Amino acid sequence: xxxxxxxxxxxxxxxxxxxxxxxxxxxxxxxxxxxxxxxxxxxxxxxxxxxxxxxxxxxxxxxxxxxxxxxxxxxxxxxxxxxxxxxxxxxxxxxxxxxxxxxxxxxxxxxxxxxxxxxxxxxxxxxxxxxxxxxxxxxxxxxxxxxxxxxxxxxxxxxxxxxxxxxxxxxxxxxxxxxxxxxxxxxxxxxxxxxxxxxxxxxxxxxxxxxxxxxxxxxxxxxxxxxxxxxxxxxxxxxxxxxxxxxxxxxxxxxxxxxxxxxxxxxxxxxxxxxxxxxxxxxxxxxxxxxxxxxxxxxxxxxxxxxxxxxxxxxxxxxxxxxxxxxxxxxxxxxxxxxxxxxxxxxxxxxxxxxxxxxxxxxxxxxxx
Amino acid sequence: xxxxxxxxxxxxxxxxxxxxxxxxxxxxxxxxxxxxxxxxxxxxxxxxxxxxxxxxxxxxxxxxxxxxxxxxxxxxxxxxxxxxxxxxxxxxxxxxxxxxxxxxxxxxxxxxxxxxxxxxxxxxxxxxxxxxxxxxxxxxxxxxxxxxxxxxxxxxxxxxxxxxxxxxxxxxxxxxxxxxxxxxxxxxxxxxxxxxxxxxxxxxxxxxxxxxxxxxxxxxxxxxxxxxxxxxxxxxxxxxxxxxxxxxxxxxxxxxxxxxxxxxxxxxxxxxxxxxxxxxxxxxxxxxxxxxxxxxxxxxxxxxxxxxxxxxxxxxxxxxxxxxxxxxxxxxxxxxxxxxxxxxxxxxxxxxxxxxxxxxxxxx
Numbered sequence: 136x137x138x139x140x141x142x143x144x145x146x147x148x149x150x151x152x153x154x155x156x157x158x159x160x161x162x163x164x165x166x167x168x169x170x171x172x173x174x175x176x177x178x179x180x181x182x183x184x185x186x187x188x189x190x191x192x193x194x195x196x197x198x199x200x201x202x203x204x205x206x207x208x209x210x211x212x213x214x215x216x217x218x219x220x221x222x223x224x225x226x227x228x229x230x231x232x233x234x235x236x237x238x239x240x241x242x243x244x245x246x247x248x249x250x251x252x253x254x255x256x257x258x259x260x261x262x263x264x265x266x267x268x269x270x271x272x273x274x275x276x277x278x279x280x281x282x283x284x285x286x287x288x289x290x291x292x293x294x295x296x297x298x299x300x301x302x303x304x305x306x307x308x309x310x311x312x313x314x315x316x317x318x319x320x321x322x323x324x325x326x327x328x329x330x331x332x333x334x335x336x337x338x339x340x341x342x343x344x345x346x347x348x349x350x351x352x353x354x355x356x357x358x359x360x361x362x363x364x365x366x367x368x369x370x371x372x373x374x375x376x377x378x379x380x381x382x383x384x385x386x387x388x389x390x391x392x393x394x395x396x397x398x399x400x401x402x403x404x405x406x407x408x409x410x411x412x413x414x415x416x417x418x419x420x421x422x423x424x425x426x427x428x429x430x431x432x433x434x435x436x437x438x439x440x441x442x443x444x445x446x447x448x449x450x451x452x453x454x455x456x457x458x459x460x461x462x463x464x465x466x467x468x469x470x471x472x473x474x475x476x477x478x479x480x481x482x483x484x485x486x487x488x489x490x491x492x493x494x495x496x497x498x499x500x501x502x503x504x
Numbered sequence: 505x506x507x508x509x510x511x512x513x514x515x516x517x518x519x520x521x522x523x524x525x526x527x528x529x530x531x532x533x534x535x536x537x538x539x540x541x542x543x544x545x546x547x548x549x550x551x552x553x554x555x556x557x558x559x560x561x562x563x564x565x566x567x568x569x570x571x572x573x574x575x576x577x578x579x580x581x582x583x584x585x586x587x588x589x590x591x592x593x594x595x596x597x598x599x600x601x602x603x604x605x606x607x608x609x610x611x612x613x614x615x616x617x618x619x620x621x622x623x624x625x626x627x628x629x630x631x632x633x634x635x636x637x638x639x640x641x642x643x644x645x646x647x648x649x650x651x652x653x654x655x656x657x658x659x660x661x662x663x664x665x666x667x668x669x670x671x672x673x674x675x676x677x678x679x680x681x682x683x684x685x686x687x688x689x690x691x692x693x694x695x696x697x698x699x700x701x702x703x704x705x706x707x708x709x710x711x712x713x714x715x716x717x718x719x720x721x722x723x724x725x726x727x728x729x730x731x732x733x734x735x736x737x738x739x740x741x742x743x744x745x746x747x748x749x750x751x752x753x754x755x756x757x758x759x760x761x762x763x764x765x766x767x768x769x770x771x772x773x774x775x776x777x778x779x780x781x782x783x784x785x786x787x788x789x790x791x792x793x794x795x796x797x798x799x800x801x802x803x804x805x806x807x808x809x810x811x812x813x814x815x816x817x818x819x820x821x822x823x824x825x826x827x828x829x830x831x832x833x834x835x836x837x838x839x840x841x842x843x844x845x846x847x848x849x850x851x852x853x854x855x856x857x858x859x860x861x862x863x864x865x866x867x868x
Contacts, residue, residue: 162637166637167637168637168640168641170550170640170644216832219836220832220835220836223836223839225835225839227636227637228542228548228636228640229835229839231548231550231636231637231640232776232780232831232835233831233832233835235550235772235773235776236773236777236827236828236831236832236835237828237832238769239769239773239824239827239828240824240825240828240829242769242821242824243821243822243823243824243825243828244824244825246817246818246820246821246824247817247818247821247822250816250817250818250821251816251817254816254817255816358648358768359648359652361644361645361648362645362648362649362652365641365642365644365645366645369638369641373638466656466657466658468656469652469653469655469656469657470653470656470657471652471656472648472649472652472653473649473653476645476646476649479642479645480630480642483630483634483638483642487638
């Protein structure tokens with residue numbers, strides 16, 4: 136049996152990878168962040184819930200239904216809302232507020248739907264429910280732990296093959312790079328966009344269904360996940376598909392790991408290491424030329440130094456270090472979503488174009504010389 | 505003394521008017537601050553709820569503690585655990601001690617404004633650097649995080665359960681049923697009116713023209729020597745401080761504060777909807793938008809009693825669908841809103857007319 140820290144990170148990471156991939160797909164086509172994307176995840180969650188509770192259909196079969204439902208809603212949103220607005224020449228803020236509007240419409244739709252099924256099938260927990268108990272297990276480890284990384288791998292590989300090896304994929308890349316030029320060369324840009332939105336919605340639906348197997352869900356769950364979805368996508372660079380996959384994996388794993396450490400405490404050595412990392416990173420930033428990074432580095436330097444002194448003299452000051460050593464307990468859950476948020480803020484400050492903009496080859500070369 | 509009851513088709517008109525004025529004033533005030541940010545300066549603030557919630561939660565939490573301290577109410581153990589009893593005692597003290605009541609109200613507003621300003625200052629760092637889409641994502645995520653944080657974090661407002669807040673208007677509730685609510689609604693309406701005049705004054709001043717210049721062409725404004733970064737920062741700080749104050753006022757009016765109130769649709773989306781319907785960049789439009797929004801919401805709430813037996817769900821959900829539909833239709837069919845943005849006159853109309861006649865005479 137695998138430790139729950141590893142399994143939770145795997146599931147979280149893979150699901151955020153799927154969602155980040157989807158959000159990035161829609162961003163690439165319409166150049167607008169889709170604020171309603173969390174609601175498509177919500178569609179997946181509720182498809183799994185309703186099919187299991189009402190029809191007794193296993194959530195793994197429900198993934199196909201949720202893929203179709205979420206994909207169709209996503210295409211409907213593109214065709215009925217975003218495309219007419221974009222054709223009208225609306226600016227980016229109008230498009231953003233329109234996606235926000237769609238998200239709000241989903242608040243109503245989920246509300247109406249859950250009221251209805253609560254009433255009709257006397258389901259008391261439709262508004263907020265525990266993880267669905269329908270998963271199989273392999274050697275005592277929940278099935279979704281294996282399935283979600285596999286699904287992520289499957290979708291990523293298929294997308295890679297599609298983009299790099301097929302004619303439609305080449306057309307897709309062209310349509311994203313330069314729509315007007317692609318149009319002149321006979322690429323059906325509209326078909327490409329519709330396909331992107333279809334796939335993006337489908338990914339959200341599948342991710343939502345798998346999510347409901349492992350974590351508790353409710354009417355708010357989808358829209359709460361928007362923090363991690365944005366963070367994954369931004370970490371990946373917002374316009375790189377495979378960057379978003381890695382972004383999602385990093386966000387999911389760090390959220391689970393760090394929340395756990397904050398809850399249980401890092402121990403003396405762990406806190407010391409953490410403080411040293413902060414200190415060294417702060418020192419590295421202070422030596423940079425830009426004033427902004429200098430300021431950031433100074434703050435980090437101060438925090439690191441404070442933690443180490445506090446730790447060494449035995450928690451005489453404001454007991455931050457002692458809390459880090461012994462843990463925040465269940466309170467840590469309150470800070471959980473702060474972790475993806477912090478990663479997003481740091482990414483935007485230091486690496487605005489995400490991990491996909493880092494040129495690893497050059498860094499390795501520089502190190503060798 | 506108690507409020508008169510005028511029943512009209514099963515609706516108590518007096519009660520309805522109070523609720524309506526309160527709701528309308530609240531949304532006018534919030535939307536006007538959004539209009540200063542988005543309409544005049546072009547900062548797409550998709551995290552509006554953050555500043556209102558920040559002001560409201562800190563004001564509610566701190567006002568309760570300070571009131572208990574200065575009025576000498578005994579706190580046995582943890583504040584959050586015993587808060588209903590403590591606030592009960594505080595309120596009965598406040599009913600007779602009007603100096604304390606006013607001080608608590610002012611303290612709450614100052615705290616709310618200060619927290620709003622601090623949040624505004626912090627968010628000005630991304631706001632002056634990031635493109636609209638990145639900024640929208642970041643502010644939306646931060647606001648969502650703040651709500652989730654409140655849900656899990658006990659000491660501030662007691663998580664989802666919420667805590668009661670000392671009531672500076674408590675004296676009026678001893679006078680009769682509903683009198684307090686009239687006073688509360690009057691205070692909110694006064695605040696909304698003040699913000700309207702302030703916002704109108706900003707729009708007509710050289711500052712307003714500078715802001716619009718920055719919105720329309722940043723580079724040109726910079727080339728003319730306007731420090732666009734400083735202007736954006738101060739707009740965000742001022743608008744956020746006003747939002748924080750409104751949040752604090754709302755908390756005092758409601759009498760409690762918790763985590764679940766601060767949903768992004770109620771405090772970010774509705775103000776955006778109002779500004780878009782009314783027309784961005786003009787205050788009259790924003791007020792009209794708020795009027796349309798408030799009438800539709802309250803009308804829908806009243807129709808609930810007739811509709812409810814016929815539908816298998818809570819009728820209130822329909823407003824989300826309705827307003828989302830209206831927003832998208834407005835964006836598609838009339839993106840400039842009900843009232844188009846006009847060049848705002850910098851002098852009173854009579855003076856402008858005088859100048860025009862003078863010019864005409866000169867020509868002759």
